Amino acid sequence: MPFAKQLIRVVTRVFAALLLVAAITFIFVRIVPVNATTSGFFYLVAVLLIATTGGLVESTIASVAAMLCFNYFFLPPVGTFTIADPQNWVALFALLATSLIASQLSARAKRRTQEAFDRQHEIEKLYSLSRALLLTDTTRPMPQQIVQQIAQTFSFPAVALYERHNDLIYRAAEDEIPGIDVKLRDAALRSTVSFDRNSGLTITPIRLGGQPIGSLAIPDLSLSDAALQSLLNLVAIGLERALSQEALNRAEVARQSEELKSTLLDAIAHEFKTPLTSIKAVTTDLLSDPAHDLPKYQRELVSIADEGTDRLSKLVTDAIELARIEGGKFRLKREIHFPSSLVSAAVRQMKPFTEGRGINVSAADDLPLVWVDAGLIQMVITHLLDNALKYSPPGTPISIGARSGDGRVTICVADQGPGIPDLEQSRIFDKFYRGKSDQNLKGTGMGLAIAREIIRAHGEEIWVTSKPGQGAEFCFSLPVAEDHNA
Amino acid sequence: MNGGRILVIDDDPQIRRAMRTALTARDYQVTDARRGEEGLEKLRSAMFDLVLLDMNMPGMGGLETCRLIRSGSEVAIIMLTVNNTEKDKVSALDAGADDYVTKPFSMPELLARIRATLRRLPQPPTSADLGELKSQGVEIDLPSRQITVRERISHLTAKEFDLLSYLLARPNKTIPHRELLQAVWGPDYGDELEYLRVFVNRLRKKIEPNPAQPEFLLTDAWAGYRFHLPTRD
Numbered sequence: 001m002p003f004a005k006q007l008i009r010v011v012t013r014v015f016a017a018l019l020l021v022a023a024i025t026f027i028f029v030r031i032v033p034v035n036a037t038t039s040g041f042f043y044l045v046a047v048l049l050i051a052t053t054g055g056l057v058e059s060t061i062a063s064v065a066a067m068l069c070f071n072y073f074f075l076p077p078v079g080t081f082t083i084a085d086p087q088n089w090v091a092l093f094a095l096l097a098t099s100l101i102a103s104q105l106s107a108r109a110k111r112r113t114q115e116a117f118d119r120q121h122e123i124e125k126l127y128s129l130s131r132a133l134l135l136t137d138t139t140r141p142m143p144q145q146i147v148q149q150i151a152q153t154f155s156f157p158a159v160a161l162y163e164r165h166n167d168l169i170y171r172a173a174e175d176e177i178p179g180i181d182v183k184l185r186d187a188a189l190r191s192t193v194s195f196d197r198n199s200g201l202t203i204t205p206i207r208l209g210g211q212p213i214g215s216l217a218i219p220d221l222s223l224s225d226a227a228l229q230s231l232l233n234l235v236a237i238g239l240e241r242a243l244s245q246e247a248l249n250r251a252e253v254a255r256q257s258e259e260l261k262s263t264l265l266d267a268i269a270h271e272f273k274t275p276l277t278s279i280k281a282v283t284t285d286l287l288s289d290p291a292h293d294l295p296k297y298q299r300e301l302v303s304i305a306d307e308g309t310d311r312l313s314k315l316v317t318d319a320i321e322l323a324r325i326e327g328g329k330f331r332l333k334r335e336i337h338f339p340s341s342l343v344s345a346a347v348r349q350m351k352p353f354t355e356g357r358g359i360n361v362s363a364a365d366d367l368p369l370v371w372v373d374a375g376l377i378q379m380v381i382t383h384l385l386d387n388a389l390k391y392s393p394p395g396t397p398i399s400i401g402a403r404s405g406d407g408r409v410t411i412c413v414a415d416q417g418p419g420i421p422d423l424e425q426s427r428i429f430d431k432f433y434r435g436k437s438d439q440n441l442k443g444t445g446m447g448l449a450i451a452r453e454i455i456r457a458h459g460e461e462i463w464v465t466s467k468p469g470q471g472a473e474f475c476f477s478l479p480v481a482e483d484h485n486a
Numbered sequence: 487m488n489g490g491r492i493l494v495i496d497d498d499p500q501i502r503r504a505m506r507t508a509l510t511a512r513d514y515q516v517t518d519a520r521r522g523e524e525g526l527e528k529l530r531s532a533m534f535d536l537v538l539l540d541m542n543m544p545g546m547g548g549l550e551t552c553r554l555i556r557s558g559s560e561v562a563i564i565m566l567t568v569n570n571t572e573k574d575k576v577s578a579l580d581a582g583a584d585d586y587v588t589k590p591f592s593m594p595e596l597l598a599r600i601r602a603t604l605r606r607l608p609q610p611p612t613s614a615d616l617g618e619l620k621s622q623g624v625e626i627d628l629p630s631r632q633i634t635v636r637e638r639i640s641h642l643t644a645k646e647f648d649l650l651s652y653l654l655a656r657p658n659k660t661i662p663h664r665e666l667l668q669a670v671w672g673p674d675y676g677d678e679l680e681y682l683r684v685f686v687n688r689l690r691k692k693i694e695p696n697p698a699q700p701e702f703l704l705t706d707a708w709a710g711y712r713f714h715l716p717t718r719d
Contacts, residue, residue, distance in 0.1 A: 266569075270542050273568050277590040278500035284592035285508045313590050317570075348677040375572060 010057055017050045017062040025069045036074040036088070040095050043070055047099035051106035059103035067096040122227040126234065129153045133238045142242030146235055147172040150218070160217040161235070164188050165243055180217055187215035204228065208236040258330065265320050272316040280309045318446040321379070322431070325453045332373040332457055336481045339367045339402045339409045342374060346381035347400070353389060358397035367402055369481040370409050376454045377478065380462075383447035384413040384474045390443055392417030392471070407480050408460070414473040420466040428464060451476070490535035490604055494518040495525035495551065496566065497543045505538065508593055514600075522551030529555060535604055536562040541578060541586075549581045556582030560631070560643040562603045566591070572680065579684035584645045585671070602672035603645070616654075618716045624693060624702070626654075633692050640692040645670060649685055650693070650713075653703070657715035660706045686711055 024046055028039045043066035051059035071081055075088045083089055132149040136142055143163045151159040151172035158173030162184035169181055180201075187194060187203045191212040194203045199219065206214045216235055223231065283306035286294060294302065324330060340363040347359055370377075381400070388398045392415035402411045420428060427433050429452040432445040455462040455476045466472035492514045494505045502518045509516045517532070519525035523546055525537070537555065541548035552563055565578040565586040578586045584603050587596055616626050625634040628651060631642040642650060648670045653661060663682055667675040675681070686705070690697040704712045 270568050273589050274498045275500065277566075278498065278504045280590035281501070281504040281508060281593050281596070284594060285504075285511075288592075288594040289511070309590065351677070 010055070013054050013058045014061050017054060017058040018065055020046050020050065021062055021065045021069060024066075025073055029073050036070075036076075036091070039074045040070055040091060043067075043095060044098055044102075048102050048106070051099075051103040055110070056103055056107035059106065060100065063096060063099035063103060066099060067092060070095055119224065119227075122223060125153050126227060126230050129231070130234050133234060136238075138245065141170070142245065143168065143170045143239060146170070146238045146242075150216075150231070150235070154218075154223075156218055158217075158219055160184060162188055162215045162217075163239055163242075164212065164214045184215045184217055187217075188212045204232060206232050206236045206239065208240055213239055262324065265324055269316065269320050273313065276309055276313050276316070279305070280313070283309060315444050318444045318450065322446050322450050322453070325376075325450065325457065330457065332376070334371050334373055336369045336371060337374050337377075339363065339370050339411065339478065342370075342372070342377050343381060343400055343402060343411065345374075346378045346385065349378065350382050350385045350389075353386070354398075356395060357389065359385075360397055360399040361401075362399065363402040364404065367404050367409055370478040371481040372458060372478055373454075376457075380451040380454050380476060381411065381413065383451045387443070387447055387474070388413055388415035388417070388472075391415060404480070407482075408477045409480060410475055410477050412473050412475040414471060416471040419468040419470050420464060420472050421468055425464055425466065429462065448474075489513040490600075491515045491517070491533065492536050492538060492600070493525060493528055493534045494538045495520075495522060495543070495548075496538070496540040497521065498540075501540075509600075512597065522546035522548065522554075525551060526554055529559060529561065534561055536564065536600060538600075539563055539565050539583070541565050541567040541574070549577060552578070552581040552583055556643075560641055562644055564596075564599055564603055576680055576684060579681065580687075582643070582688075584643065585681075598672075598674055602674065605672060606644070606648075616715075619702070622716065623695060626650075626693065628654075635693060635695055642689075642692065646685060646689055646692070650689055653711060653713040654715070657713050660710045660712045662710040666711065682711065 021043070024039070024042050028034050028042065047059060047062050047066055050062045068081070071083065071092055072079065075092060076084050083092065129149055132153065133146060136145045136149075143161055147159045147161045147170045150156065150161075156172075159171070160173070160180050161170045162168075162181075163170065167185075169184060183194065183203050187205050189212070191205045191207065193205070195201070196203075201217055201219050203215055203217045205212045206216055213236060216232065283302050286302045287299065287306060293299075340361075343361055343363065347354070347361065385398065385400075392398065396416040398416075399414045400412070401414070402409060404410070429448045431449040433449075434443050434445045451474075452462050458479060460477040460479060462474065462476035464472055464474050489512055492509055494502055494509075494516060495518070496502050496505070497520055499520075502520075506516045506518060517528055517534070519528050522543055525539070528534075529537070539548050539552055539555075543551070546554075548565060548567075552565065555561065555563060563583045565581075565583040566589055567574050567578060567586055568589050570588045575586055585599050587599055619626060623636050627633070628647075631647050633640050633642065649666065652666065652669050663679055664676045666682060667678055671678070671681065686703060687697075690700050690703050693702060694700045702714050704714050706712055
């Protein structure tokens with residue numbers, strides 16, 4: 001259709017141009033006879049007029065027609081195409097050359113103007129697209145909005161966008177383009193441009209920082225290369241923005257769910273500990289009051305209740321701690337600390353339980369600073385201490401050592417208990433696992449699991465070395481603060 | 487014999503019951519309140535020596551209640567907390583509590599804390615020459631526990647008073663942490679550095695012209711605290 005229309009337009013204009021040449025000829029031959037020079041100038045002016053208003057085709061045809069008419073009607077011998085005076089050959093060819101060159105120049109100037117106009121138009125469209133992409137509504141999927149904006153801004157009948165990160169294809173089209181999905185994925189994967197002659201479909205990869213992040217299919221590629229490149233850059237930035245927004249949303253959701261979990265656990269801790277508090281107050285009061293000393297059997301019964309309360313309280317504390325840190329989805333509040341002050345804080349915290357036990361702390365003087373969450377590392381040490389207290393005979397000493405090497409600090413807690421058989425050593429850090437050999441168990445089976453989760457979250461390791469009959473030594477490593485000495 | 491008047495503020499009826507029974511048996515006069523608001527009301531209408539305050543209560547929480555009590559009273563406060571974390575302890579002391587006990591606690595431990603909190607130091611020696619301090623705009627009136635710094639008047643709580651008197655009685659000398667803790671809180675204490683940190687900060691807010699840059703109540707890193715008493719030369 002457009003081609004036929006253009007043809008009709010060109011033919012019309014050629015006809016008009018020929019008509020103008022004929023009119024000049026008629027006027028100067030029949031109405032106001034003039035000499036050859038005057039008519040020659042008028043032909044020249046007419047051709048220039050045609051060249052500036054029309055295209056190259058009509059002005060070239062008009063040039064030839066003017067040359068022929070000039071020769072036939074004005075150059076002697078008039079009425080023939082022959083030329084008597086050789087000087088007139090010069091005049092004739094000067095006319096032809098001038099009008100042809102003028103046509104060319106004029107056409108070129110026009111083309112330039114048209115190109116500049118097109119460029120400007122493209123830039124305007126790109127600008128309005130970039131504006132639209134900046135103002136996208138965050139509640140709807142961004143890539144979908146991008147394709148719609150492209151289709152709308154450039155008046156494309158169909159646009160398809162492939163987003164590689166989530167492997168999704170977004171469309172803005174009334175009807176489906178067959179086989180487009182495969183082509184889009186292929187273009188993004190191979191990072192190559194393809195052009196389909198039949199459908200006029202261009203598929204180009206979208207790159208950001210050299211990496212293909214998707215591909216775009218647009219029909220009827222009338223855009224200049226520069227404009228296409230700008231369009232692709234805009235889409236790349238838009239997609240990148242969408243992805244980072246998505247990541248931000250995910251982080252926000254994770255933070256909120258962590259907060260909710262923490263609030264829930266606080267509430268559970270409170271609910272469990274409140275009744276335990278009144279029980280504990282009663283049992284300890286009964287056991288401590290010398291003024292109203294209980295008969296021996298009653299004292300025994302109250303002691304049972306008191307120990308049960310302690311055990312339940314420890315279970316609740318451990319279970320909540322474990323729930324809080326399990327799966328490593330908690331945030332470490334890392335700071336720079338002295339390893340020895342972490343150890344002494346933990347020892348201080350365990351003081352009520354270490355009476356009658358020698359706690360030997362040996363830390364090298366020149367230990368480097370560590371980059372850790374102090375509260376959690378103290379918890380690890382108290383769990384290891386608690387473990388050592390439970391699994392070694394009363395009265396035997398416990399030693400805590402700290403040493404450095406290989407860019408980390410290692411802290412060890414050693415007891416003089418019966419040790420741990422090889423078979424059990426691999427399972428000892430598992431949740432709810434408790435040593436089989438010992439009958440008198442007070443543990444909850446969670447302490448070492450908690451310790452392992454905390455150390456893993458720091459990206460470090462915890463391990464045990466033990467031989468039956470020779471005690472057990474639990475060690476864990478901590479990262480040195482050097483890199484974080486900001 | 488009367489051991490003192492204690493106000494128990496806790497939302498759990500069983501805990502209030504246990505406290506009332508056990509404390510009354512030790513000759514304390516016990517009044518209880520279910521909420522922070524109710525506790526504040528009772529504090530306005532009667533005199534108490536000590537408040538046992540639950541940290542986690544519906545409505546006005548324990549910390550907020552503590553701050554409100556402190557804004558108008560120097561009564562001794564022991565906070566009862568569920569979490570055994572450093573952060574909770576420090577926030578309790580920062581809110582103005584004198585001590586805290588972690589739930590569940592043993593009765594002998596609570597009784598020891600109550601005794602330590604109510605324990606008064608023997609009348610401090612007032613030999614220290616506070617005249618030069620006064621000329622620098624800091625007026626310490628020990629008998630009335632009133633401090634005036636640049637026309638800003640504040641009152642000391644009992645523990646703040648004990649801590650300041652102990653330091654003032656030994657001016658210009660570094661007092662180790664352990665010695666301070668045992669002298670002011672009692673022989674069972676000695677490792678609770680966070681108590682000192684918070685109480686020294688509280689004192690600085692009351693006696694220092696610029697609490698961020700103390701001139702009198704000084705920290706000697708890793709060693710202890712020292713009261714710099716200017717003398718007339």
